[in-house]
Amino acid sequence: MTAAIKEIGPTYTFNKGTAGFFIFLHVGALLALFPFAFSWSAVAVFFFLHWLTASIGICLGFHRYLTHRGFKLPKLIAYFVVFCGALACENGPIKWVAQHRMHHAGSDTERDPHSAKKGFWWAHFNWMLYTLPEFDDREILINYSKDFSNDKFYRFLDDHFVKIQVAFGFILFAIGGIPWVVWGVFLRIVMVYHSTWFVNSAAHYFGYKTIALKDDLSTNCWWVGIIAYGEGWHNNHHAFPKSAKHGLRFWEIDMTWMAICVLRFLGLAKDIKVAKLKSQTCETTSQKIFTGEIVEQAA
Ligand SMILES: [Zn+2]
Ligand SMILES: [Zn+2]
Numbered sequence: 001m002t003a004a005i006k007e008i009g010p011t012y013t014f015n016k017g018t019a020g021f022f023i024f025l026h027v028g029a030l031l032a033l034f035p036f037a038f039s040w041s042a043v044a045v046f047f048f049l050h051w052l053t054a055s056i057g058i059c060l061g062f063h064r065y066l067t068h069r070g071f072k073l074p075k076l077i078a079y080f081v082v083f084c085g086a087l088a089c090e091n092g093p094i095k096w097v098a099q100h101r102m103h104h105a106g107s108d109t110e111r112d113p114h115s116a117k118k119g120f121w122w123a124h125f126n127w128m129l130y131t132l133p134e135f136d137d138r139e140i141l142i143n144y145s146k147d148f149s150n151d152k153f154y155r156f157l158d159d160h161f162v163k164i165q166v167a168f169g170f171i172l173f174a175i176g177g178i179p180w181v182v183w184g185v186f187l188r189i190v191m192v193y194h195s196t197w198f199v200n201s202a203a204h205y206f207g208y209k210t211i212a213l214k215d216d217l218s219t220n221c222w223w224v225g226i227i228a229y230g231e232g233w234h235n236n237h238h239a240f241p242k243s244a245k246h247g248l249r250f251w252e253i254d255m256t257w258m259a260i261c262v263l264r265f266l267g268l269a270k271d272i273k274v275a276k277l278k279s280q281t282c283e284t285t286s287q288k289i290f291t292g293e294i295v296e297q298a299a
Helices: 002-006 016-033 040-067 075-086 093-105 120-124 138-144 152-200 222-227 234-239 255-265
Strands: 272-281 288-297
Touching (some): 040 075, 093 138, 093 152, 120 152
16 A cells, blocks of 8 residues: 555545545444344345446446447446446446546556556555546546447436435335445445455456456456456456456356346347457467457347
8 A cells, every 4th residue: 555655646636535435434334243233134135236236237337338338238228237337336437437448448557547556455446545637537537438428317327326325325224224224335335345346456466367468467366256246357358348258268157247148138138249268279388378359149
């Protein structure tokens, strides 16, 4: 953490609001340790909402659909999955997608908002505590997401995702009382945060690389693959960003891809792009070398 901060230039401004918000959520999540905030139904709500907001919302909606356009969806279904992403409370779709596209445009270089070369904790969450014009300026963000940033619903989610979360918290309170708020909002958001943040940190540090990429630290990290619903197969993803499927070898379990397959079965996800690996053996080292290509599945 200190090493990362030393590298931060004078143009970075510490964002007290974001830091306070993260502390508030983490303290709220700790209430889950107390019996007054426990109920078995709240635990079920936690697991369901973790999956709905992280896998369906962030991984499927914000990431594989909106950022990388790995498949097509009917507009109402697209709005639903992106709304689930806004419920993860990781910004609205415009800012999230724009900053993630910056990450791919210059992975682990100065052009990357959360370059893993600046340290594990910088990539995990420190980068969000600082405002830098080139990564946070509204016009630049809109420019990075101009294929959908004119959409009024997506703009609404970007402007009001915190208020939406508060309203959602009141609905949960009305149904299940304090336990549903503690487990369904505070603990769930914190666990979703760290699940997805580990993609930027651990999946740029630990694991194996199927495809060697220049200036790019992305790895395939099995435990991030599990807790982040397939997004931990991150070296595959950096090699083939448009692929809707991130787990490319038989052991690379990808729960978000399973959800996309359900949508395909229902006739809702179409024009799905999938990476296919090809292997060959290196003559000098006898090791397998992987390359691949994107194949489009019509329906
Ligand atoms: Zn990455
Ligand atoms: Zn991506």
